[in-house]
Amino acid sequence: MGSGTLLLVLVIVTALAFDFTNGFHDTANAMATSVATGALTPRVAVTVAGVLNLAGAFLSVKVAETISGGIVDDSKISLEMIFAGLSGAVLWNLLTWYLGLPSSSTYALLGGLIGAVWTGAGRAAVNMGEVNEKVLVPALASPVIACVVAVSATRLAYGITRRAARDTSERGYRVGQVGSASLVALAHGTNDAQKTMGVITLALVSAGVLGAGSGPPWWVVLMAGLAISLGTYAGGWRIIRTMGRKLTAIAPAQGFAAETSAATVILASTHLGFALSTTQVCTGSILGAGLGHGRADVRWKVAGRIAVSWVLTLPAAALLGSLSASAADRGGLGVALVATVTAACATLLAVLARRRPVTPDNVNAPPIEEVRSSVPQHQSP
Known part of the structure; x- marks a missing residue:
């Protein structure tokens, strides 16, 4: 195996490793x-998400084409x-995962490449x-749009069921969340899995395996879909806790509204070929769901971080x-x-x-600040 082939294999493996981190x-x-x-x-949640991420990877390649032939000149790299x-994208993804911050895997990848x-x-x-056009504008607009849509959807959700018994309403929206969450997972696969497809395709073009302007081969689509699916099943419990518990208190109606809003924005952007951040969209929609039910529901310090x-x-x-790149350019x-x-940094993290593990067993534990606020404060007489 020649050095060029070995490097191509290393790039593909690293791209799939990034895809795995993107998943969890x-x-x-x-x-x-x-x-x-x-x-x-x-x-059950991560299993459903993993399967639907894999399915979503096969539904479109428009975002992959944006990555492989639009952001950078494939003839010069x-x-x-x-x-x-x-490597830069993987390191940033792992650091923010360790900190429990829902940062954007998309912009980590694009930033690293740029x-x-x-x-x-x-x-x-x-x-x-x-x-x-296809990175910065969507980065600024998508979370705002998702937030506004979610505010409206949350108010509509509560308005529709205002005369229903609370238990009945919550039970109905929990059932609805199974569908809305599944739709977000499918939408995530249509957008995020394609970014790795685009990078691998870019590598194949750079190595002369594919011609300029080529789309991702079927095996690239399959491998990218499997990698993000397996990463999703691994479960990014730290970030799930941040988005599900720390950012805002979420009731079933809000969860349904947030997920439906996020899926709508992501699918529309995928259709247009925008490589937006699904993380920013989903965070914006959760924030909107909190605002739609009252400003006090949002923990602004967490939102600020x-x-x-x-x-x-x-x-x-x-x-x-x-x-x-400065180091890799030396041969x-x-x-x-x-x-x-x-590899050393990944192992350390x-x-x-x-x-301080976050697992399926403690992912729904109340945030520290919530626990502290519930403890009675003793005042001296």
Whole structure:
């Protein structure tokens, strides 16, 4: 096996590793509210999400084509740059997962690629017009749109059932959440799995295996779908807790409204080929569900931390991608160094996470601040 083939295999494996982290990082997108309201048990939720993510991967390739042929000039990039960009994205995904922050896997990937390509091939290799139109504008607009839609949907949901008994209403919306959460999982597969397809296709074009402008082969679609599906089944419990418990209190009607709103925005964007952040859409819809039922339901400190992670994701991943590209550009030893550092950091974060694990058994435990607020405060006489 030649060095070029070996590097191509390494890039594909790293892309699938990113896809796996994307899966468990973004499980919360589809299932956080359903787990929080008890509509689905944690294990059933991630199983359903995993299966539907796989199915969604086969429904469209428009986003994959945006990644493979629109964001960067595929004639000017190398496998080393793609590997460096993926390494930066994986590191940022794992860091934010450890911190329990629902940051964007999409913008981690795009940031890593942009930083690596900018460093390795120059600014001209990055199509800034395409970045602005299909990355930055959706990044700003999608969570706001999802939030507004969810506010309206939440008020409508409560309005429709205002005369119904509370138990009856909640039971009905829990049943509805099974369908709405499933729709979000399917939508997630149509958008997020395609990003890895696009990166692998970009690598195959760069290696001369495919011609410029080619779409993803069937085996790439299958592998990307399986990787994100398995990652989803692994369950990103830390982020599920943040989105389902820490951001806002979620009742079944709110969960149904949030999931329906998110699925609508994601599917519309997939149809248009926008590589938006499903995490931002789903977080925006959950925030909207909280606002739709009263401003006091939203924990703004948590929302602020999430917003900061959103702002930092693209430049931070770009910086990591740029640093990785600088090292990988030095040849085989540089690539080996980047691979070693990435693996070491991933191992360290996994070890640290085991010290304070979040599992299916404690994912619905009340946030610390909620527990503290429920403890009576003793006042001195």
